[in-house]
Amino acid sequence: MSLSTRWWHGILARSLLAMAGIALLMGSAGGIAVGRIVGERVQSQAMLKLGELLDTVESTVSVACFTNDEGLAYEVAQGLLRNSEVRRVVIRGSEREIAQVARSGVSAYKDEAVELRQVRSPFKANEIIGTVQVEIDQQVIDARVAEEVNFAYLLLLGVLLLVIAATTGSIFLFIVRPIKQTSDRMHDLDVTSGESLKVPQGHERSEIGRLVEDVNQLTGRLVEVLDQERDLRQRQEIGQRKYHDLFDNSSAGIFVARSDGRIDSFNRAFAEMTWLPLAEDQEGGRRRLTEAQWRNPMELLAMIVASLLDGTTHESDFQLDGRRGDMRWLHVTVVPLGDGSVQGTVTDVTLIKQEELFARRLAVTDSLTSFANREGLNQAYAQLQSRTTPFILVRIDFDGIRQITEALGVPVGDRALLSVASRLRAAMESNDFVARISGTKFALVLEGEYDREVIAHRIDVLAEHLAQPYPSLDDDRSVPVVLGVRVGAARFPDDGVELQHLLRRAELALGNVPVGSHTCIFFNPVQEAAVEHRRRMEDDLRVAVATGELELYCQPIVDLRQGRVVGGEALLRWTHPQHGAVPPETFVPMAEQIGLIGEIGRWVLKEACRYIAHWRNVELDLYVSVNVSVRQIPDELAPGMVAKTLEQYGLPPQALAIEITESLLMNDVTIAQEWIASLRAMGLHIYMDDFGTGYSSLSYLKRFALDTVKIDRSFVRDMSADNSDFALVNAIITMAKSLGLGVVAEGIEDEQQFRLLRQSDCGFGQGNYFSRPVPMSQFNTIAMRINDELASYC
Incomplete structure (x- = not known):
């Protein structure tokens, strides 16, 4: 490379070119600005000077215009024309022009400035008696502007040249020279011997000094890398020898193959696993993976291609069929080597696959x-x-x-x-x-x-x-x-x-x-609709329990011999917002199934005790019998909880009776016996509901401690003086008395049934003949009405 070429590509030349361009740009912009500023200033000064001249001759012109003295006006105009910047002067009186003087040999400009001033009377300040018109000689103004602009240009050019010269010298002194010194030293530097560059004098803390230190560090690291590379090459040679030993003697099959299945190399274990001959050459060419009897050879080749495409490890299991009808599962893992080939590792997983198949079959x-x-x-x-x-x-x-x-x-x-x-x-x-x-x-x-x-x-x-x-x-x-x-x-x-x-x-x-x-x-879709309806009813029942939609009714129990109400059976009612009254036989089993019966049972118990306490406060000594579900014993209606509720409302145990059914007794005999015994020990009466309808009702009277049996309404409903139902009712009453049990006949619907039961010496009865179930809040009123109506029978 020639000296001129080196100089042209050097920092100094590029800096000079950059500064010259910047100076040209700045000089042009500055010259335009200076010309505009100087022109405006000279024009302004000329107008200011003209105004001052007019101020000087204003009084004289006033006299000339007042007297229409043309000679005086002419002298004033000549005086104004002596100013080199004035081209023409015109003085007009109130009626005519009295003087006009123009400079000869000066051509008029299109846009010349004109100063027009009104002349006032020397005696009346507010009276206008004429005008003075002065035209500026724009050529003179322009000549003066050009002169001053040229001077400013020369001054600006000089400053720029001085700045360029000073900057160029500084760049050469502080940048180019130390860089050239450093470059010359680098050509003779022997980094392998540990030699390093010296920082140019005066640049210990400058960027050039830091650059020299960075170069020294870089050369040091380069020497270290070269030493490491030499050591690595030696270790690779040792590792290569070890790899060949492992490759040849590994228990796992190893092969190197191309994307088309051509095998570059493979070890003895691979040949044994795939039943391939150990010799690599076959008919003058290399062996292929597809020579082995893979069940799906194309899937193996596709896995190799995928590994080469995405550069990641791929693995899968492949089934291999032997020539003797035996079968083997091989797990193949391929890793791309970066040269268009993959290294594969093969392990025999036949036993694992068999165990997986057996486990999958068991699953x-x-x-x-x-x-x-x-x-x-x-x-x-x-x-x-x-x-x-x-x-x-x-x-x-x-x-x-x-x-x-x-x-x-x-x-x-x-x-x-x-x-x-x-x-x-x-x-x-x-x-x-x-x-x-x-x-x-x-x-x-x-x-x-x-x-x-x-x-x-x-x-x-x-x-x-x-x-x-x-x-x-x-x-x-x-x-x-x-x-x-x-x-x-x-x-x-x-x-x-x-x-x-x-x-x-x-x-x-x-x-x-x-x-x-x-x-x-x-x-049938109707079945699903019914189930969905039930599900919605279950949800509605939960809402009903939470929002207090359930209501407690009571049906009177009458002492048939004395003709008065002695108590009542608590009956649960639910009025659905959309479906109206829902029968208890519908929602009570539902409450048992969805786990609400315990909560409902506790509410019924408290509500019954609250009303009993209220009746006793108004001197109505009545009791209430409460039905119990099999799901409520023993924990949902524990004897301790019952006792605590009675104590809360200040009631004796005789104020409450518990009605149980055969299904409750059949569920768990031992638990039922213990639960009933605990309640009776507290003083509560135990009623057996629906007596006569079960398979083993008579045996329950012997096994369980009961106080009263309630004859099922199915016997009372069809009862007459000369039929078997009446005989069966009489038999139940006689048997109960012999066992010391009370009797309540359910379902009394008319007066004949009432009279027949009194004749049979049945102790108590209930049914619509006396009253339908009524809200608990109305029960005391209904009880007093029944007492009044039955007074005549006693």
Whole structure:
């Protein structure tokens, strides 16, 4: 490179060019600004001077105009014209022009300035008697402006030249020279021997000094990197030898292959795992991965290509078939090497795969019956759903197996399920699918588009077969076992396309099977609507309990012999905002099922005690009997809580009676006995409601400590003097008296029933003949009315 070329590309030349450009730009802008400013200033000065001249001659012109003295006016005009900047002067009186003088040899400008001043009377200041018009000689003004602008330009140019010269010298002295010195030293620098650059004198703290230090640090690091690279190369050579040892002797298969499957190298373990010959050459070329009997060789090649494309590790399991009919699973991991090839690692995972397959089979199979479980049903359903062919989903539930398990033990219950599974398996056709989805519940999938009557007949026959007595399941007993069978069915896709929907709708259909019937019920949308209605009613019942929609009524209990009200039975009522009155037999079981019966029972108890206390304050000695659900004992209506409530309202135990039913006693005999004994020990009376309708009512009178029985209304309703119902009522009354129990006859509807019961010496009765159930707030009034009406019978 020539000296001129080096100079042209140097910092100094570029700085000079930059400064020259900046100076040219600034000089041009400054010259324009200076010319404008100077022109305006000279023009302003000329006008100011002209005004001062007019001020000087104003009085003289006033006299000339007043007297119309042309000679005096001419002398004034000549005097003004002596000013080099004035081109022409015109003086006018009030009626005419009295003087006009112009400079000769001067051409007029288009835009010349004119000063026009009014002349006032020397005697009356407000009277205008003429004008003086003075025109400026613009050529003179322009010449003066040009002169001053040229001077300013020369001065500005000189300043810029001095700045450029000073800046250039500074750049050369403080930047170019030390940089050149540093550059010259770098050419002779031997960094491998530890030599470093010296900082130019005077630049220890400048940017150039820091640059020299950075260069020294960079060269030091470069030497370190070179040393590290030398060491790394040595270690790589050692590692390469070790790698070859590991490659050849590794228990895992290792190979290096291209995207097209050509194998660059592989070890002995890879050849053994893939049943390939160890020799690499075959017919003059390299071996390929596809020579091994992979079940899906293209998937292996696709994985290699994907690894090369995204530059990441890929791995998967591949099945390999041997030439002797054996099979092997290999786990292949490929890593891109950056040169268009991948390194693969192969491990034998055949045992792991077999264990996974076994575990997967267990995960979808019921261990007892060997049928599919719920997960197996899900997988089978997914395949059926993808084919979109119609099929029937059948739900079968067996009643009695749980009781067998509880009574005879789990092994006997399992034998019952195995017997059921055996009959199901024998009845199924080749395309049918069976799953055990819970303890005693099975699901059947019957494929094919069947006529509804045909498939219903087939299911009915199956249900009858399943309901036939089973041989003895217990070694100690030879009595055959009979299981209840309920069957419900739903159709795909008419009744739904999702498995959960079909299962639920088949369950809804199953729930509508009559007790003891083995007939299959198909799903009907009305069933789902009924369930949805019940769900909404359950939600509404929760709201009713929370907002106080429930109301307590009471039906009087009358002493038939004395003809007066002695108490009443508390009855719960619910008036729904939309549906009106909801029968207790509808919402009370609902409250039991959704867990509200405990809260409702405690509210009923407190409400009854509150009204009893109120009646006693007005001298009505009445008691109230409260019905108790099986779900309330022993914790939801604990004896301690009852005692605390009575104490809260200041009531004796005799003010409250508890009515129980046969179902409560059947639930858990021991708990029921302890609970009743605790209440009676407190002094409460225990009534047995609906006596005579159960299977074992008489035995309960012997086993449980009761105070009173209530004859069910079904006996009283049809009672007459000469029928069996009357004889049965008499028998119950006689038996109760012999056991020392009181008797309350329910359902008295007319006077004949009332009289017959009095003749039978029945102690107490209740029914619509005396009064329908009324709100608790009205009960005291109703009780006094009944007492007045029955006074004539006593």
